[in-house]
Every structure is written in C-alpha cells, then in structure tokens.
Amino acid sequence: MGSINHQSGPVDLSHHINSKSKARHPSPLKEIIKFMGYDGMVSLAGGLPHPALFPLEQVKFNCLTPSASLSNDRKVGSAAADPLSLTIGRGSFPGDLELTQFLQYGSGSGNRQLIEICKELTERVHAPPSKYDCLLHIGNTNAWAKVVGLLCEDNDMVIVEEFTYPSAQALWIPLGIKAVPVSADAEGIQSKKLRDLLVNWDARSRGAKRPTVLYLVSVGSNPTGVTISSQRRREIYDLCVEFDLIIVEDDPYYFLQYPGYEPSSENAVFQPKATEEFLKTLIPSFLSMDTQGRVIRLDSFSKTVFPGLRMGYFITNPVFIERLLRASEVETQDPAGLSEAFVLSLLSRWGIDGYLTWLQNLQFQYQTRRNWLLDAFYANFTVLPAANSPLPKAQGLVACVENKADGGLRPVFSFGDPEAGMFVWSKFYFQDVERFSEIEKESLEDPEQAFADELWKAWATELVLLTPGSYYHPWQGADKVSTKARGAEPRTAHFRFSFATPSEEQIHTGVKRMRKVIAKYWG
Amino acid sequence: MGSINHQSGPVDLSHHINSKSKARHPSPLKEIIKFMGYDGMVSLAGGLPHPALFPLEQVKFNCLTPSASLSNDRKVGSAAADPLSLTIGRGSFPGDLELTQFLQYGSGSGNRQLIEICKELTERVHAPPSKYDCLLHIGNTNAWAKVVGLLCEDNDMVIVEEFTYPSAQALWIPLGIKAVPVSADAEGIQSKKLRDLLVNWDARSRGAKRPTVLYLVSVGSNPTGVTISSQRRREIYDLCVEFDLIIVEDDPYYFLQYPGYEPSSENAVFQPKATEEFLKTLIPSFLSMDTQGRVIRLDSFSKTVFPGLRMGYFITNPVFIERLLRASEVETQDPAGLSEAFVLSLLSRWGIDGYLTWLQNLQFQYQTRRNWLLDAFYANFTVLPAANSPLPKAQGLVACVENKADGGLRPVFSFGDPEAGMFVWSKFYFQDVERFSEIEKESLEDPEQAFADELWKAWATELVLLTPGSYYHPWQGADKVSTKARGAEPRTAHFRFSFATPSEEQIHTGVKRMRKVIAKYWG
Structure with missing residues (x-):
C-alpha cells in the first residue's frame, strides 16, 4: 500500500452525484440577476424587501483579542479589560463593515469576502494540491446532511469508524442507510481492514453495492479521541483512489491537537508559537493530500469561535x-x-495570523483540561501502560484498582491519551466483577449492556455522569445491536469522558465519585 | 359547501407523517440532559465547548422604534436620531439579556423565551381553536423543506395555486414530486375546482395517489398578489377536512395587507391604529379556523424584521x-x-403591541409603494375595469394603448390591484400584435413563450426588468411545459412586477420604458 501509481491530477467524480442532486436545476430567478448590474437599469423584477425598512442600523461587538488571558479559573467577561470593539453599521451609523448586505437575502453561497478569508485560511493550513472551492454552510450538522443529499442513495451503506458520531448517523438511518464500521487502533481506522472490506465486498450478501462514501472525524474523533496518523492517512487515501471512494472529512477539532500528556504540568502559561511553527505541529489533513479532488472537508466555526454562529x-x-x-x-x-x-x-480585524494565534490559545486551554482529567485518573487509580498491566493485550493505558483479596491489581478500564479534541474514550473490563457474573447467568440478550446501564445509573446516583459507549455504536441494522451481534469483545463496554466544560475541581470530584462506585463493584 | 358537519375537535393526523419522518428517533444524548439538572451533579458527559472560550463578550444593537419615520425618501440610518439601543452581554459586560445562552449549542427547538413570544403573538393574531405548538426554524425556505420531509413521499403530487413560488417546487422536483395546479380568480384558488379535482382523482391515470398536501401562499401570493377571501378560505378548509388534506400556509406577507388602491394618495402620513383595530383589518388565517389541527403555518421574520436573520x-x-x-x-x-x-x-423591548405597530408602519410603507406602481400604470396607459374594456371577460383592470389606425383602445395587459404583498401580476394579450402573428406562423412549440422572451429582452434593452411569468408555472412534468400543453389561454403570457424596492422615480421611469416597447409592438 502507498505504492499505487494513481492518477495524481483531478479526476472526474461526477458519477458520485446521486440522482436527486443531479435533478436540481439552478433557480431561473438567478438568471435575471446578471442583468441587474447594467448601468441605469430599473428593476421591477426583484423579490427582495426594502432594506430601508429593516429596523437595525448598527451592531457593536465587544470581543477578545487573540491572545487574551483565558486562565483556567477565568470568569466570563473578566478577561476583556481591554476588549476589541467591532462596529458594523449603515447610513449615519457607519462601521468597519457595511451592515445592509448582511440584513438582506444572500445568493446562497454566503458572503464573498468571508469566502475569500476561508480560502486564504485553507491555503495557509491545508494548501490543497487539486482545484477546490469553498461554500459557506450553516454548521457541520447541516453540511453533513447536504453531503448525504449529494452522494447517497436510499439504502446505501456508508463506511465509518468503529465508534462514530451519533447525530451523523441519526440523519441517515431514516433513509435506510446503514453503517459499515471498520475497526481502529491508536492510529485510527485500520487501512488493512478497510482494504479487506472493499476487496471482499459481496453486494448480494450485503444487500447493497460497495460503499462509495467514507465518513471520518479524523482528528480527536468523537467519541474515541483518536487522531488518524499521517502514515495511515496516506494508506487510506490510496485505498480511496483505488476503490473510488469519497472521503468526508468532518473535522471540527482539527486545531485542538495536543502534545502527549505529561503529569502535573501545573502553572503552565500560554505562549503562542510563530504561526508557521504552529501549523507544522498539526497533522496533515486528508484535504492536504487530495490530488484527485475526492475529499469533502467540513470546516466549522462552532468549536473555534462559538456554536451559536451556526x-x-x-x-x-x-x-x-x-x-x-x-x-x-x-x-x-x-x-x-x-x-x-x-x-x-x-x-x-484579527487577521489570519491573529486567528491562528487564537486557535493556539484555545488549544492550550483544552490541553490543560485534558491534563486535568488524566491527572484525576492517575490520582484515583493505578495507571499502567497496557503492556505492563494485567491486560497486556489491551491498548494504551490501563486504570487498575487494588484487589482486597490478594493485594494484586484488577484492571478496570483502558483508555488512550487523546492527542486532540475533547474526549477520552474508555473500555471497561467486566470479567472480574461479581455482579456482572450474576447478570450473565440471567441469560439476557446483552448482559454487557445490562451491566453498563447499571453502572451508569450507579454513577448518576453518586452524582457523576459519563456518556454510555452504546450511543456511538454504528447502526448496522436492528439485528446488530447487542454486544454479541456486533461482534464486540465480550465482557467489555465503553464510556466517553468529556473534559471540555467541567472545572479542575469538578473533574477531580467526578472521578473520585466514579472510583467509589468502581470500588464497590471491582473492589 | 361550508355546511359540512365535520368533527370540530382535533383529529389524529399522524397517518400523514411519511415513512422517513416516522423512522426518526430522539437523540439518546438528550436523555442525559435530564440528569444534568441534579443538584451537585458533575457531568463528564457533555459534548459542548467551554463558553469561557468564546471570544464574544457583548453585543449592542442600535435599532428603530416601532413608529420610526420611514418616509419614502428616507436614507438608511437617517431615521435613527433617537435610536433604541439593545445590549446583550455576559460577565463584566452585562446587558438586557444574558449572552452565553445564544453562543452555545441549543436544543434544536430554539430559545424558550422567544418561543413564548411567538406563541403570545400567535394567540393575539390567530387565536387558533385547536391545540398547537411553536418551533423556531431557519426561514421559510428550510421550513418548507422540513414539511416536505414530514409529509411527502417521493413521486407524490402536491396541490398548488395556478401560479406558484418557484423555490418551493425547486425543492421537491428532484424527489419526483409534481404539482397539481388549481385555477384561481381574484379571490384565490377556486374551491369548486379544488372539489372537482379531489372528487374525480383517478390514481391510475394520474400515476399517483390523491394528494394530501395543499401548499398556499394565501396572502399576497408570490407571484399573483392575490389574497384568498374569507369565504373561499372556509370552503377550502371544509374541503381539506372532507378529503383529509393538510394545508401548508406559507404566509410571509400576512401583515402586508392593504386597502384597495386609490389614485394619488400623496403626502399620506403613517398613523398607526390601535392594535386591536389593526388586527381586525387582517383577513383570518387558515390557522385561525383550524379546529382539527390540519394547518401547518410557516411564519417568518424575513419580511417583517430582516431576511438575513434566517x-x-x-x-x-x-x-x-x-x-x-x-x-x-x-x-x-x-x-x-x-x-x-x-x-x-x-x-x-418593543412588546407585542410595539411589534404590531411596527408591522402597521411596514404595511403603510409597502402600501405606498404599491400605489406608486399603480399610479405609473394609470399615468402611462388607459386603465379600465375589465368589464368596460375591450376584454370584458378579463379579470380586474385592463391597461390599454391607443390604436393609431382607428383611435380605439388596444388591450395590452390585465392586472389585479394587489391587496397584500409585494407584487402585481399581469396577463399580456398578444392577439393584436403583428410580431406575435409572425412568430405564430413559424410553427414553434410555444409561440407565446417565444414572444414573451422577445418582449422581455426588448424591455431589458430599454433598461427595465420584469420577472417572466414562466418562472411561476407549476411543475407538472416535462410534457406539460408549453402554453398549449399546460392548457393555458392561447395568445397570452404573464409577467410579475415587484414594487418593494424601486423608488417612486424608478417605478415611473421603468413603466415609461416598458410603455415605449409596448408602443412599438402594440401601437
């Protein structure tokens, strides 16, 4: 792999456009717009309301500077002793930008100046090797819905990571679309497994043609926290060329990439790097290696500015x-x-460099929060590299508790140090848990899920909430829901930890509460 | 009609929900939210970014008051000598509202307080007789897409007015959905024709089951400017009960209802009525007579506040x-x-009454603009009631030019006085036009359309733009596009005039230019 001599120029990918998308025609009304620009033209053709009758004249925004102090106990608003003020107005209320254009209907593609900034940012960060364009959208939720509307026919299958973002699939489950998960390791989705899947695809037994869409949250995946490695990316890209797949790179966490965890990096202070240095630390996106134009990248301001922007x-x-x-x-x-x-x-106002400084600032803040959570794990459990743990075949790190009977270590859960995003993904091991053995004897359809539910409720009763791993199981149909039917490892279940919003104190309290319940079951 | 004893309480309409919409499940993530409210709960389950890391601290809006002077030659911004200032902030930058909630992800249904205001407004204006709820949406374009996603299966048929809003159908044409137009008169869609259509529906010859969705822009229709009369509304509603139809009331122009045109109402000044008086002047909506819950009303702030709100x-x-x-x-x-x-x-800040005053203000402004356009018609043509014109069977008013040969009057176009909205719809008569007779001899598939195109280009060359009526033809399939195939009146074609944005001077200039071209063809 990686050695395929594929066509490195852009290729015609229009056969990927589905029948409904092909059937869309440009609005005839847009044709008239060409004529509207003529000197002296009187248009009685427009359908727009009159902008003088909009009741808003001026907007002022008080903002932070790119390297504003966002210290960990910062109260909202307190860092803005020296706020940046932006003004947008019209008529007798002028501003840095003219307001009316933002109040009126647009053309569907979004503001031209803003698209130019998005392109400039794309050039700086990804420098895509094939011809591309940018189009504003109303958030990655809708962007993904539009991509499904572009590429997927009803009852298609879509390739996803072993654990995937639930809202993405909630969109296409009603269309009869099913997920085909490919298992992953610490470097992300396994290219060898992906190749096997594609080579051996049997449309008859699968009940669907070989998938043509690969959906990935490839940096700091929600829920696994995994970032696909550079080498793995090249292998996956080559497979997509070989098997004519479109890669949908849903990448809201791209700028939240962190160096590996080191305990107790207290009192660290944000110190921005030079922009080019910062950019070098980021893993190359699929877009950056897309010589053929087969990547659709979904970029969002939700995690980097704020979600309410949509x-x-x-x-x-x-x-x-x-x-x-x-x-x-x-x-x-x-x-x-x-x-x-x-x-x-x-x-x-910030400039592209200012924005990239802001992104470093954010990165540092979330990295600090990642550290808080792992600090709490180390404080409450004996954490060992898997190879040295009672679970030598596990991945990453294993959190253990002491076995009261023999003084040895009982493994509770394994986890990876997330090098991006907002989540730590954990795999819990139930084999040493007496209560689980009892449940197993009840011959339920899914004892693992039954115990995971009990555990979740026990935590909630102790006032700590995690997200059940079952939320992230790819939807493979109603007959593939239980642990066994999915072919998952017996006597395990997953939970997701989020470190994005709780304070350091809350994180320590939460993990301590979790530990208390664990002691009861595993102790 | 109107005498049907239908069930007047709410009825179960869930059978209208299509298969895809039925297959949607609530997000499991939302389940966790219930637990998040527990006292002292530590949540490591959230997926939201940290609000302290959003770079916006405060927003100030300079606005107009509800009865701001919007005189016809008003320059944007000039009326705001005494602007209303609204402030929304957080932390050390407080305001009238707390800002963070608007920066963070929402629940999907929109801000609760805003929904309450929408409900209050709904009660005041429509007082719906059956149980209802409100849900914020991102503009009527998407709202209609969601309604199609709720009610329509692929290849269904949808009942529409004889001329309909093109973007609405552009949405569903790719789904194989076709329009079934019902002809209209000055009171809107004809209930007798609608009844005939439903009674005589033959699923086999039509290739689709009897439609269950009626899509209407029932006030100041785009493009026809027609408002469906009260009597007609009751008849239509009863038919929808009898034949189990859902009425989609897409009503962006509801508050732009005007009294009939009277020439030269110059120097009129805006004088708001008491709110209840104003409300009495508005035609009852379908929602207001919906005892069974079979109306889906799409309300929008695009025409009443500004479109960029989405x-x-x-x-x-x-x-x-x-x-x-x-x-x-x-x-x-x-x-x-x-x-x-x-x-x-x-x-x-405005209050519901203030908002209703603002709507009267808008109404007055657009009414004045409607008057400008009709003034220009009267100034440039001999305008006669149809009955007294050379086209006694036409509807509304007929604009004529003098026949140079015999000094008599030649009818050019008929039009209605739009009692709502932003448009005047005109029907042009080609029978007296020599150039049209030449085109007719060329045995084209659609001589009417060919001449309409020529006329449109002649106007554009003289620097005046109208919207071709063909944009508003309901899509009945590729075999029903030409004037003849649609069964439209031979030797006629329609054009839409918009009076929303041009100035009085532009309107007069535009109509004069139009007249010049007309003189050439009809003179």
Missing part, C-alpha cells in the same frame, strides 16, 4: 461545490447575516 | 411539531444565536 464551510472540488450550492439555494439559503458579519469582522 | 417559526399541532423537532435536531439545529438574541431583545 456557520462553517465546505471545501471540495468545484463540481461538488456547485451541486451543494444548488441544494443550499432551495434548502437553507445563506448562513445568518449577523453570524457572517461577526466572523468577517472578527477575522478581518 | 429565522421564523412553525405553528402546528404538537404531533407534527415533535416530528419537525426531530428533523431539526439532525438536519439544522437551532437558528443562529445572534438572530435569536436580536429578535428576542427587540420584541421584548
């Missing part, structure tokens, strides 16, 4: 962009004008 | 609302936070 952008080949624009025109139109105005104004 | 709300029965919410969760999420914040803040 705004992000597609980056992909111009043929797909044109079809996505047709869908935007009739399904959603432009992102909200105030969101566009705010981001354009903010990024214009 | 925000409006559904009003319909709770069963449909719940399904629409499931779709919102996975397809779009909440409207943009800054849009929600602005509208909540504005409506809280």
